[in-house]
Amino acid sequence: MTELIFDHSHPGRSNGAQMLPPAPEPDDLPEALRRSERPRWPEVSELQAVRHYTRLSQLNFSIDTHVYPLGSCTMKHNPRACNALAMLPGFLERHPLAPPEAGQGYLACMYDLQNILAEVTGMRGVSLAPAAGAQGEFAGVSMIRAYHDARGDTERSEILVPDAAHGTNPASASMCGYKARELPTDEEGDVDLDALRDAVGPQTAGIMLTNPSTVGVFERNIEEMATIVHEAGGLLYYDGANLNAILGKVRPGDMGFDVIHLNLHKTFSTPHGGGGPGAGPVGVRENLLPYLPTPMVAEEDGRYVWRTEADCPDTIGRMTAFAGNAGVLLRAYVYIRMLGRRGMERVAEYATLNANYLMTRLREAGFEVAFPKRRASHEFIVTLKREHDQYGISAMDFAKRMLDYGFHAPTMYFPLLVPECLLIEPTETEAKEDLDRLVEVFTTIREEAENNPELLRTAPHTLPLRRLDEVRAARDLHLRWSPEDSEPATGTEG
């Protein structure tokens, strides 16, 4: 059990090296507007802070320390050069409102990045503004709406979404004022085409698809689906979260998509940072160009300039105050320049190889995969329904036990349509021997499930904490420290 930084705090302790000389009282500020008490932030020395956060960091599983096959999240190696080069002082100190003349270097990178992303996705234009995948989706659906609106086609009220879609898809549709209508998945993992035909109509604004889909297979009817939706007057949205599986192999634009977003923190290996920041650039076909979110970078007479609302009267507007997660974009750019054209295809090739190999080995080991007749994309689903029924253990129990063996668990219970499922994405940066180890661990845990299911139900056992009580956390809300928490005498339950 680790102490909070507040537990190291003592009144009057300070960090002298950060203490500026005393400054005059701000006595020109009206008394009524002034703060009377300092925030009760921790008062600690630099060493205490360094030690506390260094030790805290060690409590995390991370790509840098563990195999992390978290499906849908593409937890691949984050090359250290990306971090170092995005943090060069020239970039870090650039003010977002600095005029282009003050420095062209950053804009040059962004301009290149827009073009490269357009090329690998087969789209006409790209905006780097959205701060993450969900914001990319929002921007994309907003553009669909703007497109229909501009044509006076204002009765469209629905966005179609496969039942297996990521939660951000329906949530983004809602935020754009659309109703999300679900489409069933057929037993081979494709979207049910008949259901799609039934669902489309004049109310259809568009469809959001992930391809390869969130069940880990390539949507084979994609061209037909595109025709159906387009014929109904709807547009196709591509959720790029799974682009890693087909990077450089198949371009969303060539599949018929009108608008896409990419997750640079997946496919382009920018760090996940314990939950962001990400970056969710959007790309569009010709017909949606006017609506791209601002700002963007353009080239004019050999110089790079910003394009803002003033230049793009039909834009859906800004997504954040400035130009998106610039530092993340720079990291992706560095990654792309190291990989290059051929390196991108290799990403898809080896991500797919790893997933199919692992799927094959796990099947051989007797695990049930959700879509056994299909190739895996860069990920695949194992269902533990049988183990659940036979041994009374859940996918969660299995996942927690994996932690004991030094593997981060796969994504659990997503997509919802497969019972007791684990969505497994090894990524291209893991070595074969580690996949082999993973198979061994799966096998061992299943033996444990058979012989001693309690071991799984009470896992993890080797980490600093045992299974955490999530129900209690939500029932008995403690969302912040308060001073009583640090007083040894009183309340363990403050």
Add this chain to the structure above:
Amino acid sequence: MTELIFDHSHPGRSNGAQMLPPAPEPDDLPEALRRSERPRWPEVSELQAVRHYTRLSQLNFSIDTHVYPLGSCTMKHNPRACNALAMLPGFLERHPLAPPEAGQGYLACMYDLQNILAEVTGMRGVSLAPAAGAQGEFAGVSMIRAYHDARGDTERSEILVPDAAHGTNPASASMCGYKARELPTDEEGDVDLDALRDAVGPQTAGIMLTNPSTVGVFERNIEEMATIVHEAGGLLYYDGANLNAILGKVRPGDMGFDVIHLNLHKTFSTPHGGGGPGAGPVGVRENLLPYLPTPMVAEEDGRYVWRTEADCPDTIGRMTAFAGNAGVLLRAYVYIRMLGRRGMERVAEYATLNANYLMTRLREAGFEVAFPKRRASHEFIVTLKREHDQYGISAMDFAKRMLDYGFHAPTMYFPLLVPECLLIEPTETEAKEDLDRLVEVFTTIREEAENNPELLRTAPHTLPLRRLDEVRAARDLHLRWSPEDSEPATGTEG
């Protein structure tokens, strides 16, 4: 048990981002001089290397993660600013042979540092050349020799060294061609004055002293000792390893020392790095100025220039190929500029406060300190002789058990003259509450020694490894990996 990086190696695996394009065969190099086989270095991916070394790092205790009261080593906080600012590209890319005109910034720092170190030690001149404490000692004793030689006083053959001295002292004396003659310590921790009087004579080249001494007390007779040695024609050498205790309070120059070295990796908080790099600048009085090791920095007409052998014909010469551990010197400089004049004195004050408080508390808790009538300097000695005799545990057992409680152990069995000793140096950067915890741990471990001494003898218990067999390591020498070690089938003992 952690695998070696070699165990992750597979033939033909490579780290593509570091792979330059193929270059022509070096066919101009005579065949006989060319290498026929590549070194069997590991062939791993960047991720494998990052993961391996990240995980390895986590196996270390360090100041950033643990209280580290390792006596004589001054394991205090290494401010992160020192690291960051010494690694600014302008400094990192400076070539050691770049002419002064190419950049004055680095030289300016070194010039300042020379002067500041001279001021805090009370010496006339300082050279930053020695790479660590031991090299500083060597340089110092070499200067003593050069001084005597220059006066034609060539019969002096001995350097006096207290029996409690650090091993580097006699070893450095030997390297300078002197015999090291030991002086006993009296029961209050001072050097035995009568023995000193007996020992000095025409054969005495000088004396090496650490003050406060390695037994953790201030040598009270220092002025008298200086007189005795000086009257015999010898010079006084100050081992600055313990300067932390008196920084800004007492200056070696004022105590009568002729030549000193400092350990910047102790007193000036440059990192210990798992065993270096350090820096061991030397300072001298007027009479030894001509012998200082090269290079040094001088100011001429407002510009900084190097002084090398050409300018200093009597120098003892270079200590290393270039100008010492420049990056370490920069870190010390940053530290000094943050601390400033008053901050330096505070170092001594709070280091001494912490040591005396901890000593008091441990005595109250029933531990025996080696010199109970004395003030502690920045460190002090606990002897576990009683516990050894009563419970059959050793200082080593006690130390290993401390690791289980998350404290790095104090220095064990040094100085040798105190049986079953622990030399404890908390440093000024540890907080009172951590010293209090340390007292609790000491008390708990003594209870364990009483009730269950086996627990100590077999400690540590909570670390990834149990007690390591040092005898076997020395007997059965394995100083390097060889390919058989990584083949699963064969020899666990290659």
Add this chain to the structure above:
Amino acid sequence: MPFIPHTETDVRSMLDAIGVEDIDGLFDEIAGGLRAGELEGVPEGMPEMAVNRLMERRAAQEGRPLCFLGAGAYPHHIPQAIWQLTTRGEFYSAYTPYQAEASQGTLQVTYEFQSMMAELTGMEVSNASLYDGGSALAEAILMAVRGNRKAKSKRVIVPRAVHPHYRDATRTIVRNQGIELVEADFDRSTGTTPLEQLDAALGDEAVAAVVIPQPNFFGRLEDVDALTDRAHECGAQVIAVANPTALALLSPPGQWGAKGVDIVVGEGQPLGIPLSAGGPYVGFLCTRKNLARQMPGRVVGRTVDAEGNTGYVMTLRAREQDIRRSKATSNICTNQGLMVTAATLYMSIMGPEGFERVARHCHANARALRDELCAIDGVSAAFDGPFFHEFVLRIDGRPVTDVLGDLAGEDILGGLALEPYYDDLGDAMLVCATELHGEDERRAFAEALARAVA
């Protein structure tokens, strides 16, 4: 092969296990016609060494100008410890803490962040971050409209003195949900939002929420107590948009007016995050405990493990998109985790007193700078009254953009021209000073400005 560990032997044995001839065989479910050709627009890969050089060159093009630009992104001193720790692999390369037991580092840092932000804003709870200050305002508005069932209104008052980019982002984000954003004008002489303007905007209709900036976009301090109370009287929720550094000196929104505000949002960039061309930054959102279930985004809560030890987990998950899907409080998923780590370290390392000193220096330097610049002939302050660390200047005789151009020529970013944002304000510029702008920096600016306006 950059970042791919496979040897030829590996590939061969993996393909054999799968039972395909070659890697291409793994793509056999994809219709041939869909397969992409050569990606001609993507350059060839380069070794890290060459990319280093490219990026070094591009970064060098940015130079390192003396920056008096603020307007929502502020140059501050960032203690060196912060990013050395934040970029540790265990923070940097972990993801959202779905497996709580294997993510206590991230979870506890986030819990500490929530605690410190709640303390700073004077609110009961905080979420775990939003993308940035601008999108956080939009989320706060959606939350207020959702939460304020009583008002049955979708009208929200947003003063013109709120950052224009925040208003843009908000428009983008709330536009399709039937929310009406009503402007409240500012006073031309004070640069603040007077009660009368709020009243004018409120009108007679019901209002869901009122936004109050502090300091406002012009750097000026609003009369937050009066505005808050008036909004509450009208049944509106109050959303504060606050600069965290300013809150070291200014009354926390939780204490504005009689009851305190309902939601506080803002940009966390000043808390140890570099300017970095506009991001990644970190939006924060704090609120009352009873509104916690309306919050967008992640929240971390304290709980216990099977043995009763304290630990941390993501909680109130039922609000979120992965569970509630189209009914979620927001679509946000990935947020700004690493920036939360940096900000938490900043707050810990500065401490309450160190932070207050920073704020005082910002304020003192800004006052001094305004006086020094206004001592130049032809330069005057546009607004009267107290400000935090930004102020608006007018320049006689030369267009602001020309003056800024001249300054840029001397490697000084002198401020932001306001005309593009407020065409009715006339020619003016917004200038900022922080703790970085001591005497030397201010003198350099004043001398260059004197030359530029001469």
Add this chain to the structure above:
Amino acid sequence: MPFIPHTETDVRSMLDAIGVEDIDGLFDEIAGGLRAGELEGVPEGMPEMAVNRLMERRAAQEGRPLCFLGAGAYPHHIPQAIWQLTTRGEFYSAYTPYQAEASQGTLQVTYEFQSMMAELTGMEVSNASLYDGGSALAEAILMAVRGNRKAKSKRVIVPRAVHPHYRDATRTIVRNQGIELVEADFDRSTGTTPLEQLDAALGDEAVAAVVIPQPNFFGRLEDVDALTDRAHECGAQVIAVANPTALALLSPPGQWGAKGVDIVVGEGQPLGIPLSAGGPYVGFLCTRKNLARQMPGRVVGRTVDAEGNTGYVMTLRAREQDIRRSKATSNICTNQGLMVTAATLYMSIMGPEGFERVARHCHANARALRDELCAIDGVSAAFDGPFFHEFVLRIDGRPVTDVLGDLAGEDILGGLALEPYYDDLGDAMLVCATELHGEDERRAFAEALARAVA
């Protein structure tokens, strides 16, 4: 108080526990007359922010010239991962692994370093580092004299083609132990050490050791097999001084001549360590297993714990100063641990093939550069024969120092003037190229040099 955590309450209660009035009371054993006054020569302390600024300014003064200086310190590409990992607190702020169980990180890294260095040099064992290449040569000489009991000699042959600074440092370090350093001259047309010169230096007396550089200071390759064999014939031990990058292409010293050398030392800086004005670098020393007990410095060995698990400890400690005191093999204690970590990471991350490519590029670029520069009128190569990545040029008509001055004016460090080191060599300069010096860099140099000699 920078870096001191004590509150006033802490201090009070600590003083009470000790039983003194104030902190000054703790210094009461020190005679009053010894107490220092105000340290006037030490500047006042500054907050980190101000020190940042000072150091940024000083670093900026260094500029970032295009560097063709080598001469013992070489600009190379350093993969970004290396220092991001090396400066992790757990490596950076630990000390010598005295408590092995709590230091397996450092110990295992060191063991890996020893293994890789032994592989690179073709020797059986390596130590855990010495200060740098120069002092390592001195230690090797002391070790050879100690180890070569047969020879009963303290004469050591050191060719003049060994780095002059290494020879200086060696002189400093061995001077007081009765060791005689005998020079062997180089051939004026080839720049190498011919057998005849070795023979001349050997003379008829016994010799303890012969030093052989590869490449030598002039970048030239020595005939190492012949030199090694001749030295062995005379009963001398052979000490190689080798550049690690060159060893990617060149025969490892363990294979020189019939029996291989006895000791290899050198400078590890090219293995991922920045130039950094000359340090910290890392000296390496490899030898035969039967000489291991003669080695100076730390050594790490493999062992097992109480349960039979593999682990690592410092071993052969009885050689060292803390145990053997005045009889130790060396006085070295703190060595260059963190640089060992960096070098180990470099070797792991480059891998054998990546490293070989680096060496090939160094060599190819150096050849190309020599040809390009020698195509300039008045510029010629001083020596014939193969070289690795350095070569010596002569310039007609202008003193080398003037030419170098002109180049420096164009932000190019063109090389090292040799006259100060070899007054009998005449006016010449030593130039280096590495993998960093591709066409663009070489062209810039050639153009500037053409201007300078014109």
